[in-house]
Amino acid sequence: MRKWLILLCAPLILAVVNLAIWQNETLIEHGEILFLELAPVDPRSLMQGDYMALRFAMADAIHQQLPKQEQHLDGQVTVQLDPQRRASLVTLDQQQALAEDQLRLQYRVRNGRIKFATNAFFFQEGTGSMYEQARYGLFRVGSKGQLILTHLVDAELQKLGQSKLLQPAMQ
Structure with a gap:
């Protein structure tokens, strides 16, 4: 059986x-492309092994609008995109109509910390120095606000690190 x-x-x-x-x-x-600004993290934990701890500047603005004791919550925010597609917070989402160049993003509050998709970026061993200039996370956003972090980028929005396409093995 x-x-x-x-x-x-x-x-x-x-x-x-x-x-x-x-x-x-x-x-x-x-998914639509957007950039979320990174916020400083404790420099001692910035590079730990083969990943970078991430925190986003928008999280502080969201925290100011949430009830003070909120420890566990899933929600959405409305963001405005500038011409370079950098996102800035408009408001906590109330399912209002979106204006041009606005998107909804999902976020989670866990243990009092705001998270967008992830709080870490993993990279190949020994390549951490390539990501020290990271200023933004490059995300793909779905129609329901779901996010996937695809790259870290510098202040000029240039991708950092290596992106390799899978190629068939040579025979």
Whole structure:
């Protein structure tokens, strides 16, 4: 009986995982681009191993508008994009109509800290110095405000690090 249960559940689990992968790939390929400004973090924890701890400047502005004791919350904010697609906070989202160059972004409050998609950027071992000039996170945004961090960029919005396309192995 257990064998049949496993045989029935395995395809379902694989379908769910592949659907999530497909949704993320679609978001990366077709999502709108925007930049969120990075805020300083404790320099001792900026580079820990093969990742960079991230904090975003917009998080402070959101914190000021939230109830003081909020420790666990999922919400959305409305942001305005400048001509370079850098986002600035307009308001906590009330499902109001969006003006031109405005988007909704999802955020989470966990343990009193605001997070947009992630709070860390992972990179290849030994390449951390490439990211020391990071000033913005480059995100792809979906129609419901879901975010995926794809790159870190410098003050001139130039991508940092290496982006390699997967290529077939040479035969």
